Amino acid sequence: MLTAKSKIENVMKLVYPCRCPACENPCNYGSGSLVGDDLKRLSEFLGESEQDIKEKYLEEKEKFNTKLLRPKTEKGNKPYGKCVFYDKSNGCKIHEAKPTECKISMGCKPYGEELITWFDLNYHLNPKDPESLRQFKIYLESGGKSLPEGELNDFADENMLKKIENYEDLKDNTDWEKLLGLK
Numbered sequence: 001m002l003t004a005k006s007k008i009e010n011v012m013k014l015v016y017p018c019r020c021p022a023c024e025n026p027c028n029y030g031s032g033s034l035v036g037d038d039l040k041r042l043s044e045f046l047g048e049s050e051q052d053i054k055e056k057y058l059e060e061k062e063k064f065n066t067k068l069l070r071p072k073t074e075k076g077n078k079p080y081g082k083c084v085f086y087d088k089s090n091g092c093k094i095h096e097a098k099p100t101e102c103k104i105s106m107g108c109k110p111y112g113e114e115l116i117t118w119f120d121l122n123y124h125l126n127p128k129d130p131e132s133l134r135q136f137k138i139y140l141e142s143g144g145k146s147l148p149e150g151e152l153n154d155f156a157d158e159n160m161l162k163k164i165e166n167y168e169d170l171k172d173n174t175d176w177e178k179l180l181g182l183k
């Protein structure tokens, strides 16, 4: 069973390089994020520099106050769109070097949802960032799913929990009354 703290080597043992239309349907509506060496691998696969790839094909996606790069999508005026690397006849054009989040999208496996949750907990959630934890707390309170070892207390000690509750990281120390000449 996957937990929030499962190591990537073990997670990747559950992932297969298979491809079929069922898993590629979501490519019509979005794309998966790159982490680790994904950009380097993509650069070698496409024979283009990392900088060129970033400019031509990638955009930022934010979740839990963390921005990751993902392939651009052809959104037009809709909130979603087809991934730039998706070809309706041939599927994913970068299958061998696709982003980690795409690799772990195993639509037909009973643990498919756990894999995606594991990705979010390990790459979007940032336990050092109070705002990331605050957004994660709201997500959990709204019924969002996590994994074993993936509750708020597993990522935040008492000090951090207090910081999140009191919005301490968002307060600044400006003495506004003094600044405005009111004292």
Ligand code: SF4
Binding pocket: 018, 019, 020, 021, 022, 023, 105, 106, 107, 108, 109
């Ligand atoms: S995980 Fe299942 S649905 Fe996805 S590509 Fe492999 S066989 Fe197809």
Ligand code: SF4
Binding pocket: 024, 026, 027, 030, 031, 032, 071, 083, 084, 085, 086, 087, 091, 092, 093, 094, 095, 098, 099, 102
């Ligand atoms: S990179 Fe490939 S697998 Fe990932 S969303 Fe785009 S087309 Fe789909």
